[in-house]
Each structure stands twice: as C-alpha cells, then as structure tokens.
Amino acid sequence: SMARDPKKDAVDDALRAFLRCVDEYQTSSAEVAACCKSGVFDIAQARKNMAGNGIGVSQIHYPARMRARATVDVTPFEGKGGEEASMRLKMRESTILVDEHGEEDPGMDRDPIKWFGVLVPVHLKNSQATFKKGLASAVGAARAVVEMEAHYARYQELLSEVEGDT
Amino acid sequence: APCAVPASVLSSAMADKPKISKKSDALVCVIGDEDTVTGFLLAGTGETDAKKNSNFLAVTPKTPLSAIEEAFKSFTTREDVAVVLITQTIAEMIRYLVDEYTGMIPAVLEIP
Numbered sequence: 001s002m003a004r005d006p007k008k009d010a011v012d013d014a015l016r017a018f019l020r021c022v023d024e025y026q027t028s029s030a031e032v033a034a035c036c037k038s039g040v041f042d043i044a045q046a047r048k049n050m051a052g053n054g055i056g057v058s059q060i061h062y063p064a065r066m067r068a069r070a071t072v073d074v075t076p077f078e079g080k081g082g083e084e085a086s087m088r089l090k091m092r093e094s095t096i097l098v099d100e101h102g103e104e105d106p107g108m109d110r111d112p113i114k115w116f117g118v119l120v121p122v123h124l125k126n127s128q129a130t131f132k133k134g135l136a137s138a139v140g141a142a143r144a145v146v147e148m149e150a151h152y153a154r155y156q157e158l159l160s161e162v163e164g165d166t
Numbered sequence: 167a168p169c170a171v172p173a174s175v176l177s178s179a180m181a182d183k184p185k186i187s188k189k190s191d192a193l194v195c196v197i198g199d200e201d202t203v204t205g206f207l208l209a210g211t212g213e214t215d216a217k218k219n220s221n222f223l224a225v226t227p228k229t230p231l232s233a234i235e236e237a238f239k240s241f242t243t244r245e246d247v248a249v250v251l252i253t254q255t256i257a258e259m260i261r262y263l264v265d266e267y268t269g270m271i272p273a274v275l276e277i278p
Binding site: 022025029032033036037039040043044057058059062063064065066067068069070071072073074075076083085087090091092112113124127128130131132134135138139141142143145146148149152 | 188
C-alpha cells in the first residue's frame, strides 16, 4: 500500500477542522436567526397588548444609564490552527451599583424588563428568554468565526507547502 | 439556507491580523432596528455610561448614515468589546466598512 504523506495528512486535517468550524458557525447562526425572528414577533405582540395602557416598547423607555449583565470573557490560546480564542458568555445577577457621586443607583442595574413597567405581558418575558438564548448562540457563532479563521489560514499555509514540494 | 462564511475569514492572511488579547467582562455591541436592539438589551447586553456612551445603536429611518458608520467604527475599535452584532439590512448600508473590517476580536456577526 502507498505510504501516507504526513504533509498531505496535515492539509486534510486542517481542512476538516475548518469545515467543522463552518458547520458550528452555520448551526449557531441559524439558531440566532430563529431566536431573533421569534423574539421580535413576541415584542410586536407585547407592544400590541400594552398599547391599550398607553405604554410602548421602544427606545424611549431605555434608561439614561445602564450596566451590561451579559458580558464575554475572551481567552486567547495556541490551538491546532494557530492563534484561537475561547469566548465565554457570563450572566451577572443584579448588584447594587454606585454612581459617580458614590450614591447607590439600583436603577442602573435593574432587570431590563422592568424598564417597560412592573406588570409586563408574557410576550415580553418570552422575548427576553428567547433573546437570551439567541445571545448565547451569537457568542458561539463568534467563537466559531475566530476558530474558522485560524484553521483556514493554517490550511492555506500547509497547502502552499505541499504545492511547493510538488 | 446555510449562513455564508464571513468574507473576512477567507480574505486576509493571519499575519495581517492583530493578535488576540485577553478580555474580561467584554461587551456585546448591537447595531440594528429598534426591536432587535430592544431584544438584545432585554437579554442584558446594554451599557450606557455617565458620558452617554452606549454599546448599541437602534437605527430608525431618521438615523443618518454617518451615525451608523461612526457606531460601527467605534464598536470595532473599542478595547472592551468582544462581539459586534449587526443586522443584515444595516450591514448592507455600510457594506464597504463591514467588508473592510478584518479583525478577529471584536468578532462581527451579521444577524437577520
């Protein structure tokens, strides 16, 4: 049987890794798309339900100050494809924050759903849950893009070496 | 239909890309229509500081193109940002900027 060429095997491995990332990216992106579609529909339903109370769901209800509860930790590392990064989504629970005058400002860190009133329709709560899932998928898709770039670059580098040898 | 591979993946060499730096509690920025932005803010991504700097832009028909351009440039160059989400309709309006961006972090993701 023919001896295996380790360089050509490395090219195949790099291509397989790249295609695996493409698959992960497409799966995560499709999840984001589905969540956005469903979440936006629920926001429209909530807006319709709240219209009778004279309350809307729009950016005029956003507070002047807000603090992100969903953040991402990025950790670079040397992977098989070269420089890659892990991205971890963190959800922070409410904390009492102080403003620039040293006074407590619980308003800055409220659950965003409370911007739209105390009693909000179930559609708005559904939308919040859906967009949280969409956010997790979006971070997954972003991580897959970073990995994809590393593996594609590695694949091209190895392919050039093999083509240079022939 | 499967989502296309971002052009930035195939277009530029790794040697041209800046190294990835470690980030803690980095933000997710959003540029999109009002409902999409509201949705992601409900999910907890929103941050507005004392100087009124926000990590989101809710685009309406009255939003000037320059504001969208400024937001994209700002979000993709901030040190405290990990991901920029931009709806495809808005991305088309500034396609020249989106395609020009080849950075790895912040990662730019187009959403429907």
